[in-house]
Amino acid sequence: MLNIKVVTVIILSIIGSVGLLNSCSYDEIGNSPDHSISAGGATTVDAVFSNAFQIPAPNMDENQNLMHRKGDVLFESIFVTPPSPVLGGLGPIFVQNSCANCHKKNGSAAFPLSMIDMGGILARVSLPDPSNPDNTIPVPGYGTQIQTKSTFGIIPEAKLSYLMEYINGTMEDGTKYTLAKPNFILSDFYTDFPAHAQMSARIAPPIFGLGLLEAISEKNILSRADPDDINHDGISGRANYVYDIRTNSVRLGRFGWKANQTDLYNQTTQAFLEDMGITSPYLPHDPAFRQLQDDKKVDDPEIDNETVRLAAFYTQSLGVPAHRDKDNPDIIYGEKLFHYIGCQSCHVSSITTSQHPEYDFLSNQKIQPxxxxxxxxxxxxxxxHRPDGKANGFEWRTPPLWGIGLTDVVGGHSNFLHDGRARNIEEAILWHGGEAEKSKVQYTKLSKRDREKLLLFLRSI
Ligand code: HEC
Ligand code: HEC
Ligand SMILES: [Ca+2]
Ligand SMILES: [Ca+2]
Ligand SMILES: [Ca+2]
Structure with a gap:
């Protein structure tokens, strides 16, 4: 009996993999995808041009459209050194002088090929806390982020660069590939930098559709968490919990590459401060505060809450580009493969938002993030290898994939992953390991034709 069972299992698994490799009929690997949902619900926009990520959500009222336009100006403006009647407060140390300098056309930043300016990449730093292994502490003299630029007469904290390493691999059908891994280096320190400090380099992600992600209820997010992998599918999924500067409490994190920010207001407050050196009421001390670069000016806060709110609103109210060529049979097949090889376990294709705390146009939307x-x-x-809130040094937040196929149309590049190392969508998949190892291996076992269909699907969303 036992032998027959084993044989049956083997035969079934052979049939399964052969079916997959030969890509027979469309129905063989599951039901047709539900195409009644639009990428961003009522915020969806039809856009395939280089401005595809810059279109306001079409379902806002007049007042919200006005706020969006004011936020747009702030997001694109180049801030200058104080004192200045408008757009002042930059520095004395900073990373870039404008939000749009990193989030190019609201898309992601390209991986920097020249190390003279690292563009949209920044470095977070911290020290392990000897009294609490779950905790980190700011690096004395540097805080939690490295400011690589400075205003006239001031020294920046350090220089960020990288050394590229190349890793070869082969897929099941013999196709060879090479992945590029940047090993980031901090140098030219203005003062002692502890050797055991931990560093995390991160690239600027796209900023559209984020108001919708903010409107997903905590209960909804937590319903997918399976920290102890009780259903044994090899995928755990944990929520991050981080300190919230506004409510002075610990809250669920959902923004940033490690879900290290609670909401878009806080994310914007922190971006103004750590990325541009601009203080606001909730974070009133420049990154240079009590450091050698401190200008000792008592002009803080440099912007008010309303300015932060408008810039945050801009990131809450951009439309999401529609899924294109939905009815193309190859794309439908690619979408089925996406589900079949387990991508959907983390990259969840359909979620309904709840009530947004402030803006109704984001509420109760059926979306495909x-x-x-x-x-x-x-x-x-x-x-x-650097913890961030409750996230450990191996964990990353699943990034949304909506709009991923327009990355090169908008930004002229196809760099992906937290530090922009992947040079195209396929390399991003091939980097997957850990909980996503099984899914990655299944990808490498697909036939070339099936891989192409999966990529065609990803380029259509
Ligand atoms: C130096 C480049 C840089 C500048 C300048 C910058 N950002 Fe960012 N931004 C980033 C990076 C890198 C991340 C990811 C941070 C992380 O993982 O912790 C990010 C994350 C974000 C996110 C969260 C996106 C998500 O999907 O979770 C928002 C929103 C955002 N930035 C808005 C802004 C705004 C508003 C400004 C201007 C006030 C700004 N950024 C300025 C680099 C930058
Ligand atoms: C276990 C969860 C998980 C599974 C399964 C998974 N992914 Fe991911 N995916 C992630 C995480 C987390 C990242 C971000 C990793 C990083 O930046 O270091 C990511 C990143 C990506 C990116 C890059 C996105 C960007 O904006 O940089 C693509 C593309 C992608 N995944 C596609 C896929 C495909 C296709 C599959 C199925 C073969 C898949 N993923 C399976 C969790 C997962
Ligand atoms: Ca300042
Ligand atoms: Ca710093
Ligand atoms: Ca699980």
Missing amino acids: YTDLLLHDMGEGLAD
Whole structure:
């Protein structure tokens, strides 16, 4: 009996893999995808041009459209050194002088090929806390982020660069590939930098559709968490919990590569401060405060809450580009493969938002973000070995995949992953490890034709 069972299992698994490799009929690997949902619900926009990520959500009222336009101006403006009647407060140390300098056309930043300016990449730093292994502490003299630029007469904290390492691999059908791994280096320190400090390099992600992600209820997000992998599918998924500067409490994190920010207001407050050196009421001390670069000016806060609110609103109110060529049979097949090989376990294809705390146009929308907003162990290859809130050094938040196919149309590049190392969508998949190892291996076992169909699907969303 036992032998017959074993044989049956073997035969079934052979049939399964042969069916997959030969890509027979469309129905063989599951039901047809539900195409009644639009990418961003009522905020969806039809856009395939280089401005595809810059279109306001079409379902806002007049007042919200006005706020959006004011936020747009702030997002694109170049801030200047104080004192200045408008757009002042930059520095004395900063990373870039404008939000749009990193979030190019609201898309992601390209991986910097020249190290003279690292563009949209920044470095977070911290020290392990000897009294609490779950905690980190700011690096004395540096805080939690490295400011690589400075205003006239001031020294920046350090220089960020990288050394590229190349890793070869082969897929099941013999196709060879090479992945590029940047090993980031901090140098030219203005003062002692402890050797045991931990560093995490991160690239600027796209900023559209984020108001919708903010409107997903905590209960909804937590319903997918499975920290102890009770259903034994090899995928855990944990929520991050981080300190919230406004409510002075610990809250669920959902923004940033490690879900290290609670909401878009706080994310914007922190971006103004750590990325541009601009203080606001909730974070009233420049990154240079009590450091050598401190200008000792008593002009803080440099912007008010309303300015932060408008810039945050801009990121809450951009339309999401529609899924294109939905009815193309190859794309439908690629979408089925996406589900079949387990991509959907983390890149969740359909979620309904709840009531947004402030803006109704984001509420109760059925959306296709392709994220669960949870943390996953992605293996050694992607690890930054630096904890962030409750996220450990191996974990990353599943990034949304909506709009991914327009990355090169908008930004002229196809760099992906937390530090922009992947040079195209396929490399991003091949970097997957840890909880996503099984899914990655299944990808490498697909026939070339099936891989192309899966990529065609990803380029259509
Ligand atoms: C130096 C480049 C840089 C500048 C300048 C910058 N950002 Fe960012 N931004 C980033 C990076 C890198 C991340 C990811 C941070 C992380 O993972 O912790 C990010 C994350 C974000 C996110 C969260 C996106 C998500 O999907 O979770 C928002 C929103 C955002 N930035 C808005 C802004 C705004 C508003 C400004 C201007 C006030 C700004 N950024 C300025 C680099 C930058
Ligand atoms: C266990 C959860 C998980 C599974 C399964 C998974 N992913 Fe991911 N995916 C992630 C996480 C987390 C990242 C971010 C990793 C990083 O930046 O270091 C990511 C990143 C990506 C990116 C890059 C997105 C960007 O904006 O940089 C693409 C593309 C992608 N995944 C596609 C896929 C495909 C296709 C599959 C199925 C073969 C898949 N993923 C399976 C969790 C997962
Ligand atoms: Ca300042
Ligand atoms: Ca600093
Ligand atoms: Ca599980």
